[in-house]
Amino acid sequence: MRWLQGGPFLELSFIFNEPMKIEKVIAKLINTNVKIEVHNSPEHIQQFYEGYPYDEDDPHSVMIHRIEINLTVHTTRQRRAILFVEKISLELLSFSMCFFGDKDDAPEWNQPGIRDDELDEIICLLISLYRELKFSVGGLAIEEDMKGLFNVNKVWPNEKYNFANLTFKDNLHKFQAILVNQSLNEKLPEGQYTLIDNSCILYRNALN
Template sequence: MSWLQGGPFLELSFIFHEPTIIENVISKLNNIDVKIEVHNSPEYIQQFYEGYPFDEDDPHSKMIHRIEINLTVHTTRQRRALLFVEKISSELLSFSMSFFGAKEDASEWKQPGIRDEEIDEFICLLISLYRTLNFSVGGLAIEEDMIGLFDVNEAWPNEKYNFANLTFKNKLHKFYAILINQSLNEKLPEGQCILDNSCMLYRNALN
């Protein structure tokens, strides 16, 4: 059985400006308010740095650096999660923590769903992760992550994935919440954010 089954998935995603050492990020997960267990070995995680060619038959093919990590996250109801780590350009590294996101529980897979009143737990988790990890931008949505907010129609890795091309135009309504470092706060519409220390937090009132 795969670690996470079914769908849709609730995605808690965030982006770092390189250089970022994955092992340091994973180690700091122990410092947040919610207990997170990592089930993959350090040797497995090292495979991220080795990467693999996009086209094995092309000696000049771009290298893909991506890894999938199994987590257990101890929210009020314990949940399995998959953490996808992807290098999307020489400057940016994407993390996406995916949870089973249907509203109903999937007892056959021992996966709790996410009730409306439980969304606040994940927004608090997003904030706690920012305070510990200090990423550049993060968000919470069903079947939507931060990579989709770049105005780029290219497969990654690609140098067009940079913060100059980050936009929330026509996509803000898809997110339960978005948290963005103040250095990028001009990316969010005025009057829709709450100042929280070094970052801006946007909460979609429609969700």
């Protein structure tokens, strides 16, 4: 049985603008105010650095660096999650923590859903992760992550995945919440935002 079953998935995702060791990120995950357990061995995580070719038959193929890590996140209702880690360019590293995101529980899979009144708890987790990790941009959406905010029609890794090509136009409505470091806040359209820790801006979608 897979660690997560069914769907849709609620994705808590964030991107760093410089390479960061996964082990360092994991060490900081356990410092948040929500207990997070990691269930994969250091040897499993090491496979990320080894990578694999996009095309096994091409000796010059681009190398893919991607790993899935099983987590248990101790929110009010304990949840399983999968953390996807992907290198999307030389400088950018993408993390996406996926939860079972249906509003209804799935007792057959021992997976609680995410009710409307539980969404604030996940947004608080996003803020807590920012305080520990200081990523550049992060967000919360159903079946959508931060990679979709780049105006790039290329398979990653690709050097066009850089913050010059980051755009919120036509995409902001897809997210329940977005956190943007102040270094990127000029990319946000005009709207109502909340300043967090004098270093980042929180957007909340009033329609969700």
